[in-house]
Amino acid sequence: MRTSKPVLVAAGIICFALVGYALYLQHVREMLPCPLCVLQRYAFVAVGLLCFIFAAMPRAATKTGALLGALAALVGGGIAGWHLWVKAHPSVSCGIDPLETSLNKIFTAELMPFLFKADGLCSAEYEPIIGLSIPQWSLIWFAILAILLIWAALRQSR
Helix, strand or coil: CCCCHHHHHHHHHHHHHHHHHHHHHHHCCCCCCCHHHHHHHHHHHHHHHHHHHHHCCCHHHHHHHHHHHHHHHHHHHHHHHHHHHHHHCCCCCCCCCHHHHHHHHCHHHHHCHHHHCCCCCCCCCCCCECCECHHHHHHHHHHHHHHHHHHHHHHHHC
């Protein structure tokens, strides 16, 4: 039976590197995260933690970890897709609303506001990164992670 542990570790590293880049954009480039950005951060952290936790478990558990990580990536992709829809429809906003207030009251946001506090507006336009907006990049990375983790789970089955 082949092991998927290297794939899980690679996916975890990618997730935390992307969260690190989001922190760079927030604190150095002053791009404030909106509520949907923060939800995407939670999804990247969830995928990364699941991958690292299951990579440390016995080989038999890696398929379950890959599938749970893929599920979390699909949820994150759904959030990124919704964010793109909000940006495409400027009359819709997720700015200062109950979602932001609720997110900022979660214990992780109070414990680590530098990472999980929503301060921005979803409709804010920031300079594109290599021609794509941040939610577009998030959607791409969530898709890559989901495909990679599903492949790892199927590979584990053989």
